[in-house]
Amino acid sequence: MxxxxxxxxxxxxxxxxxxxxxxMDRYGLQLLxxxxxxxxxxxxxxxxIQETFLKAWQRIGSLRDEDPGPWxxxxxxxxxxxxxxxxxxxxALTERFGRLGSAKRDxxxxxxxxxxxxxxxxxxxxxxxxxxxxxxxxxxxxTARILKVPVDTMKSRLxxxxxxxxxxxxxxxxxx
Numbered sequence: 405m406x407x408x409x410x411x412x413x414x415x416x417x418x419x420x421x422x423x424x425x426x427x428m429d430r431y432g433l434q435l436l437x438x439x440x441x442x443x444x445x446x447x448x449x450x451x452x453i454q455e456t457f458l459k460a461w462q463r464i465g466s467l468r469d470e471d472p473g474p475w476x477x478x479x480x481x482x483x484x485x486x487x488x489x490x491x492x493x494x495x496a497l498t499e500r501f502g503r504l505g506s507a508k509r510d511x512x513x514x515x516x517x518x519x520x521x522x523x524x525x526x527x528x529x530x531x532x533x534x535x536x537x538x539x540x541x542x543x544x545x546x547t548a549r550i551l552k553v554p555v556d557t558m559k560s561r562l563x564x565x566x567x568x569x570x571x572x573x574x575x576x577x578x579x580x
Contacts, residue, residue: 405471413472417464428457431473434540435480441535442484444524448491452483459483477540478550481532488528522572530565537562 405413409430415423435456439449456479460472467475523531529551536547537558548558 424461431476435476438535439480439484441539442528442531443488448487452487455483456480474550481551485528485532522569525572526565526568530561533558533561534565
């Protein structure tokens with residue numbers, strides 16, 4: 405870890421709000437981008453990151469002598485996934501029991517070209533995996549560590565997410 409960052413973390417541990425603001429300035433935008441990719445909603449993403457930093461302030465004691473980036477990202481991902489689940493709880497329940505959405509919908513040509521629309525169709529966990537692995541360029545192992553899941557689970561999650569994205573964007577033929 406960068407010695408300068410180490411000193412900032414030490415000041416944060418001592419309760420220095422200015423040091424905490426430095427950490428927020430350093431990591432805030434990256435975390436917000438990740439939350440937006442998962443949640444697909446600016447206001448929800450901002451709320452999730454606010455919760456992330458609140459929890460980080462409260463739990464600074466659990467940060468080991470390491471770069472706080474992965475630790476903050478793990479908190480942000482958990483907050484984003486929780487926010488998504490809270491928002492879509494009813495939809496998830498009805499789909500699970502087949503009351504809504506059981507009929508396969510035809511995806512329009514416009515929607516096939518729209519990656520944002522396709523990402524909306526993934527689960528929060530799949531979007532989280534895609535955001536960390538492809539947008540933040542983390543390895544599968546790093547992504548699994550941040551999300552606290554086994555590497556094989558992460559590989560499966562990424563494979564299923566990519567398959568679903570190909571299906572939604574109409575590029576299924578290109579990968580065959």
